[in-house]
Each structure stands twice: as structure tokens, then as C-alpha cells.
Amino acid sequence: MKRIRKIGLINPTTYTPSEKHMYDMYKRNISNYKPYLSSPLNLLTIAAHTPRDIDVRIIDENIEQIDFNENFDLVGLTAMSQQAFRAYEIAGHFRNRNIPVAMGGIHATVLPEEAAGHVDAVFVGEAEESWPAYLHDLKTGNEKKIYRNEKLFALDKALTPRYELIPYDLLKSKDNYIRLIPVEATRGCPHDCSFCIVPEYYGRTLRKKSLKQIVEEIRTIKQLKYDSLVLFVDDNLFASHPYSKALLRELIPLKINYIAQTDIRVASDPELLDLAYRSGCVLMLIGFESIDTGNLEGINRNNWKMKQVGTYMDGIKKIQKSGILVFGSFIIGFENDDSRTFEKIRDFVVGNNISAHFTILTALPGCRLYEQMKRENKFFRDVFWDDLSFYTLYFKHPNIDREMAEKGIVWLYDEVYNDENSLKRYRHMMPLFKELPERWV
Template sequence: MKIRFILPALEEAKSPYWRPIKYSLFPPLGLATLASLCDEDDEIEIVDEHVEEINLNDNPDLVCIESYITNAFRAYKIADSYRSRGIKVAMGGIHATSLPQEAKAHCDTVLLGLGERSFVEFLKDCKDGHIKPFYEQGQVSLEGLPLPRRDLFKREKYLVPNSMVFSRGCPNKCSFCYVSSFFQGGKTFFTYEVDRILKEIESMKGRHLYFLDDNILADKKLVRQVFKEMKGMNRVFQGAITVDSILEDDTIELAYEAGFRSAFIGFESVNMDSLIQANKLSNINMDYNQAIKKLDQLGIMINGSFIFGLDNDNLDVFDKTTEWAINNGITTATNHILTPYPGTSIYKKMIHDKRIYTNDWRLYDTRHLVFNHPNITKEQMEYGYNKAYKDFYRWGNIIKSSKEHEEIRMKMKHFSYAGAWKKFEPVWNFLIKNELLSTARGTLVRTLK
């Protein structure tokens, strides 16, 4: 069977916010995972529309499309194009799982939740000629699964081709989190076994890794074993962690010894009432300054994530958050306007309260306000969001923030990393256009180590 896996471009790819380097970081790992479950004699291709054009005139036997909320309309357009020619289309991913009936109008079958088990059943049914309209996630187990088909990636098109996960889901239940909508009414966190994790790490060439897990420290027993084994591998890696996981014990020290050099942390808000509203349990009553200092002393940079638009926020939230991030030496910032994704508890509450005023999924990109806020207008919210980014990444503030670190090495790492990420856009665009991202990987490793 000839199978084509497609990741449609997010809406941002056609907007003024488009940054080619942001969407040239990681290949579509989820699609490579499903590809590993296909039969040996299947002819398989993975197409990522963020880095390449899609030929909609080819003739595969089956098309499998991954959907997110802001690529939903593009996913539907691609699916409709194939189906108009009698080609079978399956759709999965977070958006299709959250709104399966909407997705079903554009495809032959919807794969709900994690597909590691249901996809095998679907493929068998597809080859037998009697597919079902929906395939439930069923009993999830990550045991015995093959490694993702990384041989199908076009490595030259990505800055970080060595991305992986050793867990699926998250044990936390933040009200705004899209991940929680993926797991309905049951267990929400699963992990691979240590031996499989190490096997996957060893299978990837190069020093740099990026763990795409929602929280790499969620299972302390597991990661402590992994980090101890990684200590002699001469790797450097990045990943997401929570504030509480930094302060609990010495696991973060083990992570650093294994090569952990840059942490994505969802601080979300510097307002305690907002954290309580969002059910951000991993941050409530936690000492942000102590956690930041601990990482800085080790030599781990921070990419801080912040949310604007929680109900307790006022017009001063943008300047307060930006000032806090600069004064605490946060290397890079990822800002979001609160977005009530379908399937989340905050979406359900806002629907009940009749606060959401648009279902145009193209606007659910965390850059637009899509609900009625009690204190901030749509225009004020979107202006403040953009201003916060501009202020944080001004050269003067990059320099000021880099000086907050105790050691010279961290001051230099902060300055070079933040500057390169936001200020060298023409250089990144040139590297991407000429497929030279692989030449930048060595510089990235030197900066991180």
C-alpha cells in the first residue's frame, strides 16, 4: 500500500507572524511513530508542509493527516482534495480528537487520541476494505513499540532533527492545556521503558537532542535512571520542566550532569490568583526566584512561557511580566494570549458562560483574543501581547537581562542565544532557503554546552 503522512501548515505560515526558523526546528515525530507501525512492504512518505510544498496530484492509496487547531482548515482542504479523487483519508491529532464530528465531515475515518494501538487495527481494516468511521484510543500501552521511522525525515530541512519523547501526556491538569483534551476520562500520562529510551537516544547521530515531552521530570524514578545512563554519552539536550520539579530534590543536578542545558518552563503568570484560576498546581506557592537561581548556578538557560488574559489580568500584566522576565535573567520568552481550546475545561466553562465570540480556528493561535475578557479589550490584548515581545527582545533588554546571571559564561550564553534566536532573522531565512541548517547545528551545540 502507498501511504502518505501529511502535516499541514499551521495558519501562521500565511500570516505576518510567520518565522521560518520556528517551524523548521523539529520534524513531525508523531507521523514517524505511526509510520513505524506500517508493514515492511508499504511505500511510505512523510510530508511536512512547513518546510516543503505538497503535491496534491499524486495518487497514494491512503492519506493520513495530523491536525492541530490552527491547521484544521488547511487539513480539511487537503483531505477534501484527496477524497474528491476517491483516495481514502484518515485524520488524527489533537483537533480531530477534540472535535471528531467536525473532522469526520472531511475524511473517511477519525483516529481518536493516541494512535500507537488503534492505528494498527485501522491499517488492517483499511487493507481488508472495511474501515470504521472512528477508532477509539483504547487501552494505551507503550511497550514493545518500534522506534520512529526517522529515515523518512528530510534532515537537512530541520535545525533539530534529533527530537524524541520518552513519555506521552502529562500528570497535571491545567485548565487551559490542550494536552488534557487528548485524554478523556482516564489515565493521562504514559512512559516508555528505560531500555527503549536509551536505545532511541543511541540511534540518533550528533550531540544535540530535544526532548519534546510536556515535562521531562514528571516521572522522577524513570528519568533518574535515564540521566545516570546518559552521563557518559557526551550529549547536550533541551526540554520542558515544571517549577516544582526543580525544587523537590537533586534530579535537576542529575539532568545537568547528563547534558541538560536549556529548560522550557511554564511560569504562565507572576500573579498567584491567576495560577490558582488556571489550576497550575506545579507553580502555586513555589518560589520562582529560588528555582531560577538553582538553574542559573548549574548552567541551565530558561525559556519562560507566559500567558496573558487570565481573568485576574489587567492592562499592567504585559509590562509587569516582561519586566519580571528581564530582571530574572530569562533567556528567551514564549508569550501566549489565553486561548480556550476545544476539549479543555476552560473552553467548556467559557461556552457555558457564553464568553467565546468566534469559532474561527485560524484565530486560535495564542496571538488573538477569541473571548470576552473582563478587564482588557481585544485591541488592548493583542497590542499588549506584541509590545511585550518587542520590549523583551530589544537589544538593551537582552543585555540587561544577560547581566542578571552570576557567572560570565551564563551572561555570554544568554546574550548569544537570545540574540541569535530573535535578532538574526535574515540569517536564519538564508540558511533555510539554501538548506544549510545542518551547518548551524554545531554552533547551537557550542552555545548550549
């Protein structure tokens, strides 16, 4: 029987070479645009499904250096694709000391055979049930190379993530970052955007945690006195309006401030917007993707995203009027995009008084767009996971080259977050806030 006393769960650094030029932008505009830091919810969740007699340490390489001499009996790594190469390096260091290494997360899920060449055990998909099974196998010497989730996890059985393991002092010591504490209410997305992996990974049906469970998680965070915003990690917190309204009513007495990702349909439901404001929602992140309808044609099989474009401006106004900031997400690199796209997006963002982030179209391994681009021989390299930061162009585009894309993205950030346009947004929102009942922001 092998004893497992101490496990290190590690989130490898996410900073890739192509992200470097973003730092100068951050520095130039730091008073108006702050990057964020958020502890890895997947590892806090895996920790919750680890027997309590095992000591677990969460290490986020974005905020602390890994001590490769630390005495772990097992190391668990998580990785998005852009972190994969670093994850393999980390695995190598621990395996050289005969410490077994397991790996889960989206990259291992999509490319388990690749990951299996670098680690001892690979987790495909959700691991709430397969992780405890693996720990048992490891103790008894029966471990397998690949663990797959047999079925999607029933979220009503979710355990509270081990929030107390967040190295909060370290997180807090990072000045100039917005601190986010992640909470999850639902999983799954009914849409099928060609560049996204979520529906294949989490399923198309919305699975929900019980309201009681979410309240319990937020109470835990409050007791820990983390002075941070809550980030609902759900791909669309308001996908089901009846469920989210019930959730928001539960959140009101908890007095938190939070950020949520959603889609523009929220704007058509005044009751939902009112509840969102009263429950402490400060910002809604909305994936507008593009303002050119032609670009969005075919993104979803039923053209759902394309059909929303006409509602964007009116929707933004309604959300802002309800006292919630709109943060748009825009993608550059669709087929119709060219050198003028950057200015058009700047005009839309500044004109509508929203803030936003801008990324380059990124076909992630496992998604439809990736398969299509591969068939069409568009990629510059075969294995380019370090280019998947969303800030680099790594495929042949008819009108945009790599330099134009990267410089254009930085230009967009500079334009939107300069003093003049930041002040414009502020002046637009202040009178709207004044018309609303006060809350605890």
C-alpha cells in the same frame, strides 16, 4: 483485496492569519530570537507502526509544498486545532482524486464527528494499535469511519519513530530556524489545568518508555547525524524524579544537547539539576503561566500552580546556577489581567534574566475552560479553530481587547529580545557557566 503501496503522512501548515504579525517581530529580533522547526513526531511514530512493505513519505507543509498529484494509495493527516481547516482543505484535494484520507491528532480526537465530515477515517486518541488495524480493514474493504483507542497505549511497547524519514536536507535549508529533533520518554500529566487537554487525552498517570528504548532512539538519531538539538516532547520530563534521574544517567554517555519541558519543582532537587546539566540539558521550559496568584486560583482543582508562584524567583536562580537556561511560558488574558500586565511580565522576565514565550489565553475545544467560556457566551464566533494560534484574543475579556492583546504580545517579545536585554541575560549567565565543569555544548 486493495493494495496499499505508498502512504503520504502530512502535517498541515501551522501558520494561521493571526500569527502574521509575529513575523515582523522575528525579523526585527532575529539575532536574539530564532523560531524553531521540529519534524512531527506523531507522524514519525505512526510510520513506525506501518508495515515495512509500505512506502511512507512524511510531508511537513511548514517546510515543503504538497504535491497534490503525487500517487498515494492513502493519505494520513495530523492536526492541532489551529491546523484543522487547512487539514480539511488538503483532505478535499486528495479525496477529489479518490484517494482515501485518514486523520488523527488532538483536533480529531476532541471533535471526531466534525473531522468525520471531511475525511474517510478518523482516529480518536493514540493510534499505535488502531492504525495497523485500520490498514488491515482498508485492505480487506472493511474500514470503519471512526477508530478509537480502546485503552491507553503501553509505552513499554513503543517502537522507535522512523527518524530516517525526516526530510533533513529540507529542514536544514531553512536558515534562521533552530532545528529540533523530537523524542518522547513519557506520556500523561497528574495535574488538571483548566486550559489544557493533556490529562484527558493522555491520562493522569505517567506512562514511561523503557530507558533501553529511549537510548535506542537517541542512538538512532545520532547515527543519522542530524545536527540538531533534541526536544523532549514530554509535558513534564521530570514529573517523576526517580525515573528521570535514571534516564539522565543513561543520557550522559550519549553526549546530546537537549531541551526539556518541566515544572519549577526541579529546582528543589540539586541532584536532578546536576544530572540534567551533565546529561546535556541546555534549557528548561517552565510553564509559569502568570505571576499574579489571583489569576492562577482555580486553574487546578487543588490550586497546585497557584501555590508555586512564591517559589519562582528562587527556583529560577537555582536552575540557572546549575548551568541550565530557563525559558518561561506566560499566558496573558486571565481574568485579572489588564493593560499593565504586559509591563509586569516584562519586568519579571528581564529582572530574572530568563527568556520566554508569551501567548494569549486559549481555551481549546475539549478543555474545562472552553466549556465554561461557551456556557458564558464569551466567544466571538462559534467555530474559530483558525484563531487558536495562541497569538490572538477570540473571547470577550473584561479589560483587554483583541488589538491590545496582539500588540501587547509583540511588544513583550520586542522588549525581551532587544539587544540590551539579550546582552543582560548573556552577562548574567556567562559567569555561572564558567564555574561549572565543561561539557560538549
